[in-house]
Amino acid sequence: MIFSSLFFLYAFLPFFLIFYYITPEKHRNKTALAGSLLFYSWGAPKFVLVLIISSISDYYLSQIICKTSEYSHKKRKSALIFALVINLSVFLYFKYANFFVGEFNSLLSLFKLDSIIWKEIALPIGISFFTFQKISFLIDVYRGNALKASSVFDYILYVALFPQLIAGPIVRYHDVDKQLKQRNHNTELFFSGVWRFCQGLGKKVLLANTLALTADKVFALDYSTIPSTAAWLGLLCYAFQIYFDFSGYSDMAIGLGRMMGFKFLENFNRPYISNSFTEFWRRWHISLSNWMREYLYIPLGGNRTSKARSYLNLWLVFLLSGFWHGASWNFVFWGGYHGFFLSLDKLLKAKTNSSNRSVYKQLLTFFLVIIGWVFFRAVDLNSSFSFLKSLFSFSSRESLQFNFSEIISNRGYFCLLISPLFAMIPLSASKEQFFAEMRGSTITYLNKITIFIISVLILFLSSCALANSGYNPFIYFRF
């Protein structure tokens, strides 16, 4: 079940909201937990037990980790390491076993040895996200940055809360621990959640899905014959597709969280207006970069070591970040590519102060970022380099002969043209500030009504698009 599906919108969500709000406030966590486990088991029935059992194990180990007076530092640390090993082992097994076995078999075949017989393991949905959340909990409790979970149910709720379970944002435990115990349910927050959810839905269904049609077609072509104009068109479409897809999903997650009284941190902040890679990672998948900084980069030494070591740490963190995104060498390369430019930023002491903005820096950063997306989108490393080659082949004859209508529709062109409007043009205020203004008494009724009408319009148009995409009639049946 995904948020941008008719089943979620018109079956799961309305019933969940009704049950949630008719539940007395002190028991709403239980309703949220039941809904979240139903949500997860609907999509991944085989893995819900993995999630529950590993969460229970985390909780009971955290009872040792948090008790500073009862247990020695050594024992607490051992419990922490043990818990981390369990979580990382589960994560590495499900996410990377297929990859490592595949690579090992390639190595064996080089020496003409028999491959290992291996049945591919299915990847549990959301494992990358909830593993990081669980690690966040364990470390925060160890460090004393967060309150311990008041019950195993509340902890499982933190892990399995459906708005952010599948695709983030990665919610650090210390950001929500207090909200798990006590949060404010009010209609202003609910209304802001509705607006945010609808924005995300529109981004995903109306923009990302349309751009994806072109990106998919281009990346499915033969890279040796595709003209560079088509390659750039496909890459641009992909760049905006991935942004709207991911940020749209985050918007929906944040919106749903608000409907339940949770305030999650922002995950995207117009990353394509960045003047440097450093700024890009403060605007793109903010929850991941926060997590990486707090739980990986800083423990490795961060900036407090020698310059060479800090560059290495940065590069290592991004290599791992790339690998986190996908079990494939092209993702690792993508991570390394970003790590390289981040290190370069540090070396050149690039100014990341947003007041020193420059269109040239913005364009250059955008250009380099989208080149990086080639490695993210292509199937493997070889394909990535082939595609890169096609980007810079520049054959006008091939471009003139190419039929662009086969890869992009008029609607696709329209979406591509308006994408910068929604992705890149700086607003006079951030979304949060704008809505914070909405919550004040100076906001007139008209603004709320306008926003509600726009929300309903987005919901309606998105529903129309979803209904149509699922209706594929045949002219005549042939059986």
Added chain:
Amino acid sequence: MRLSRFISAIFILLLFFPQIQRKFKIIQPTELAGSIIKHKNPPFTFSTWLNGEFQRLVEARFISKLGFRSHMIKTENQLNFSLFRQISANPQEPIIMGEDNWLFEESYIKNYISPIDVNRKHVMPYLTGLKELQTRVRQANKAFCVVISASKASTYPEMLPEWARNKRKKNTVDNYQKSKKLFQELDIIFVDTPKIFKDYRKQSDNLLFAKGGTHWNYLGALLIVQEMIKKVSPQLDFSIPEIILDSVSKDNKVTGTDNDLGELLNLWLDQSTIGDNFHPHFHVTKNHNIKPPKVLFIGCSFVLTLSELLDNSGFYQSRDTLYYNKRLISFPGKTTLPEKIDPLSPPDFNLEELLEKADIIVFEINETVLPLAWMDFVRDAVNVFRKKQS
């Protein structure tokens, strides 16, 4: 605060609207064109839950029955069409819009641009089987005729979108031309519709395909029937009726399958795909020497237009159509395809009885799939005749 509460409540209510519509049908549902596979009630067992089949079927069924679904689909299609001149259609069977809103199935355009290959060595055994069928049918004192149905794309290439017109290489020898040669070599009796249509176009502006349809219109079908009668009459030992074209009228009325592609667009306002339609007015010659035959058609949806044209005209005594060699449609009797068909259900006819009954067997193949189609019918029919004639 009160406004936010009110708006929030309205939002939750809106999420329930489709379910309320489904239950109480507050607004009359609108029909959607096209054939779809309907979803059964999903069986709930532990294993169907674990492997996700139950969830998938529940979701599919829920969505197929969702209130306002047809309205949403039509709205999306209309927005795409009106704002972007874009057609939303099944990605497995895309519809392409050409000049002046002419509609084409993509598969016909693809064949026009890049025809399928005809490997003589591969196809000859099958065509030899077709020839044997013809021989055995004639030995049984019946008539046999292949009808090569024309593709709209090759008949009206000037109405294709520019990118398609420009893509076909000059001097392309397509599968239709190669197959024709093989048919002539094997002396298989056939009606060459693509040639008939090209010749007709040289002398008349009357359209043989409707703007919004994928098949020949009734005028095109009539020309083919006339040619078919010329081919089969000499094979029979009795006289069959002739079809005389009296006149052709022109209007904007859609008959039969004239706007099947247009309807499949599922628009609110679909008039732009309906253009001039040409309707033949004809009579069937009858006298005491003429015996209306019993005809067996085998083919795809092109055969439906032929059948619809001649049913009730008095040309034949009865007509059986083997649709995709799987479903039987008969006149008189079950003259149209059933609304619901289980794709897994076996064929519902007795071939031996049908072959025995028929005076004329018409075997329709579209030029885009030439030379091989319905070869399983050929194999089975030859076996029936062999058994009878041995």
